[in-house]
Amino acid sequence: MMWLEILSDGFFAAVAAIGFGAISDPPMRAFPSIALLAAIGHALRFVLMHWGMDIASASLCASVTIGVGSLLLGGRIRCPMTVLFIPALLPMIPGMYAYRTVFSMIMFMKTLDDPALGAEYLQAIVRNGFITFSVIFMLAAGAAAPIFLFNKRAHSLTRDKKYLRQ
Numbered sequence: 001m002m003w004l005e006i007l008s009d010g011f012f013a014a015v016a017a018i019g020f021g022a023i024s025d026p027p028m029r030a031f032p033s034i035a036l037l038a039a040i041g042h043a044l045r046f047v048l049m050h051w052g053m054d055i056a057s058a059s060l061c062a063s064v065t066i067g068v069g070s071l072l073l074g075g076r077i078r079c080p081m082t083v084l085f086i087p088a089l090l091p092m093i094p095g096m097y098a099y100r101t102v103f104s105m106i107m108f109m110k111t112l113d114d115p116a117l118g119a120e121y122l123q124a125i126v127r128n129g130f131i132t133f134s135v136i137f138m139l140a141a142g143a144a145a146p147i148f149l150f151n152k153r154a155h156s157l158t159r160d161k162k163y164l165r166q
Contacts, residue, residue: 006043013042013091021087030083033073037088041066045092056134059092063142071146085143094135101128 017038018031026034041062048058063085070084101124108121 006047009046010039010043014039016091017087020090021083024083024087026083026087027077027079029077030079033070033077033079033084034087037066037069037073037084038091040069041088042091055094055131056138059135060138060142062092063089063139064145067143067146070143071150081147089139089143092135092139094132097128097132097135101125101132104128 014035017034021031021034044065045055045058045062048061049055053061066085066088067081070081070088073079074081074084104121104124108118108125111117111121
C-alpha cells in the first residue's frame, strides 16, 4: 500500500468533514481539529481494512481514535467533544451499503412473482443492511466510549467556565 493512497484517503475525508462541520456552525477554531480527526480516523480505517480487518471492526478502532482525539483536542481549543467528533465520523458512514440495501428492497418488491430472484434480493437486503447497521453502531459506540471512560474530563469541556465560548 502506498503512502499516497493513505494520504489521499485522509485528505478527502478531511474535506468532507469540514463540509459536514460547516452545517452545524462550529467556531472557526474547531475546523482544523475536525479535519485532522477525520483524516486520521478515515486513514486508520483504510489501513486496517487493507490489512484484512472487516469494516465494522476497523470502524470501531477509527471511531475510538476520533473520540479520544476529540477529547484531547476539545480541551485545547475549548470546544465540546461532540462538535469535533460528529463531523469527523460522518465521512465513515457506509453510504454504498445503505444504498444497496434500499436498492435491493425496491428490486425485491418489483420481483415478487419470481421466487429465485426474490431470494437473491432478500439475501442482499440482509447482508447490506447488517453491514450498514453494524458499522453505524460501531461508529457510535467507539466515539461514545471516551465519554464514558473519561466522564469527568468529557463533561468538564462543556461545564467549566474556562471552556465556554469566548
